Amino acid sequence: MRIEVSDVGESVRKVALVGRLDTSGVLGIETSFVTALVPHGKHAVVDLSKVEFIGSMGLRMFISVARTMRDKQMKLVFYAPQPLVNNVLETAAFARIAPVCADAAQAVAATQA
Amino acid sequence: MPGAEHILRFPATRAAYEQAFADLRCTLEAQAVEAKARYNVELIFEEIVTNIICHGCGHGPHGSIEVSLGFDNGAIVMKFCDNGPAFDPRGHKVAEISSIEEARIGGLGIELVRRASAGIDYQRTPQDENHLTVTVAAR
Numbered sequence: 526m527r528i529e530v531s532d533v534g535e536s537v538r539k540v541a542l543v544g545r546l547d548t549s550g551v552l553g554i555e556t557s558f559v560t561a562l563v564p565h566g567k568h569a570v571v572d573l574s575k576v577e578f579i580g581s582m583g584l585r586m587f588i589s590v591a592r593t594m595r596d597k598q599m600k601l602v603f604y605a606p607q608p609l610v611n612n613v614l615e616t617a618a619f620a621r622i623a624p625v626c627a628d629a630a631q632a633v634a635a636t637q638a
Numbered sequence: 639m640p641g642a643e644h645i646l647r648f649p650a651t652r653a654a655y656e657q658a659f660a661d662l663r664c665t666l667e668a669q670a671v672e673a674k675a676r677y678n679v680e681l682i683f684e685e686i687v688t689n690i691i692c693h694g695c696g697h698g699p700h701g702s703i704e705v706s707l708g709f710d711n712g713a714i715v716m717k718f719c720d721n722g723p724a725f726d727p728r729g730h731k732v733a734e735i736s737s738i739e740e741a742r743i744g745g746l747g748i749e750l751v752r753r754a755s756a757g758i759d760y761q762r763t764p765q766d767e768n769h770l771t772v773t774v775a776a777r
Contacts, residue, residue, distance in 0.1 A: 547684050549656060578677065580684045581747035592738055609677045616753045617746060622738045 526550035530561045537636050538565060539629070541572035546583030555586050562601070563593055568636035570629065574605035579613050591623045604632035642669065642709045650691050650701030650720065658705070659683065669709050671776065678754040678774045679707075679714055685747035686727075686770065690720045712777065713756065718770040725768060726760045727751065 526544035533539050540561050544550055562569045571587075591601045604626040606614055614625055626632040644665045648654040662683055666676045683705065690703055701722060708715035730748045752758065757773040 547659075547680075548688050578680065580681055580688075581750055582688070584746050588738070595738055609674060612677075613681070613750060616750060 526554045528554050528557050528561065532567070533570070533629075533633055536567055537633055538562060538567045538569045539572065540569060541575065543575040545578040546576055546586075547578055547580050548582045550578075551582040551586050558586060559590060559593075562590055563597070566597070566599065568600040569594070569602070570632040570636060571601070571603045572605060572629065573603055573610060574607065576607065576610055579610050584613070584617050584619065587619070588622050600636045602626060602632040602635045604628055644707045644709075646705045646707075648703055650703050650722070652691060655687055655691060658687070658703075662705075662707075665707060671709075671714065675714060675774055675776045679716065681754050682716060682751050682772050682774065685751050686716075686718050686772070689725075689747060690718070690722055690768075693722075693725070709776075712775065714774045714776050716772045716774065718768070718772070720768050721766065722768065724762045724766075726762070727770065728758055728760055 526542070526546065526549075529541040529543065531539050531541075538561065540558065542554070542558075576583075587603070594601045602624045603614075603619075605628055606625060611625070614620070619625065624632070624635050626635055646658050646661055648658045659680075662680065666679060671679065687703060687705070691701075702720065704717075704719040706715075706717045706719075708717070727748045730745065751772065754774065755772045756775045757771075759771040761769045763769055
């Protein structure tokens with residue numbers, strides 16, 4: 526599992542996740558994921574296009590970070606999940622936790638809405 | 639290969655799980671399982687075995703897990719056997735996520751297993767073992 530962090534302008538952080546968000550993958554990147562998003566006071570978008578698998582551990586990590594950012598008045602938006610990953614997000618009604626957009630432009634726009 | 643059965647036996651530890659999961663992926667590759675079914679099998683394996691290790695027999699020194707995979711026309715049958723405390727996932731009630739405020743962190747895994755499977759059966763044997771059978775549509 527790999528995490529790539531960059532900034533989109535001054536107010537939005539972009540995090541791209543690459544690999545499998547199974548238990549091992551989450552344990553490997555959870556600290557980096559939280560550190561990349563929570564302390565900086567920026568809205569964030571998360572690129573899921575290279576995530577091949579997500580299980581409940583990955584969902585838990587996302588829910589926990591989304592809740593923490595919401596408490597700090599920051600928005601967290603996900604985008605471009607692969608179809609089978611999107612099935613899991615839909616099964617968990619994840620859109621009720623955080624928006625899931627089709628692409629990066631929509632996701633960045635959603636952070637400004 | 640219709641009718642084929644593969645059995646994975648491993649200690650209920652995180653390290654052994656990693657190797658078993660790698661073996662599972664090799665088996666699914668060898669059986670040319672379609673992408674959606676493969677995802678569902680891997681998801682169910684991940685959720686059930688992790689649950690056994692975290693909440694079941696993983697706390698004791700002699701915990702063990704056996705997973706058999708049966709490949710037949712139209713279905714993949716996964717049988718999980720462990721010697722941990724009794725746990726029937728069929729009776730596990732999970733509230734649907736309604737909002738970020740109400741989202742529960744626990745219980746998601748069992749709900750994912752339910753949605754990914756075509757059927758779930760459970761028995762607690764006289765030998766104090768959990769026998770959980772999960773059927774996955776192969777197509």
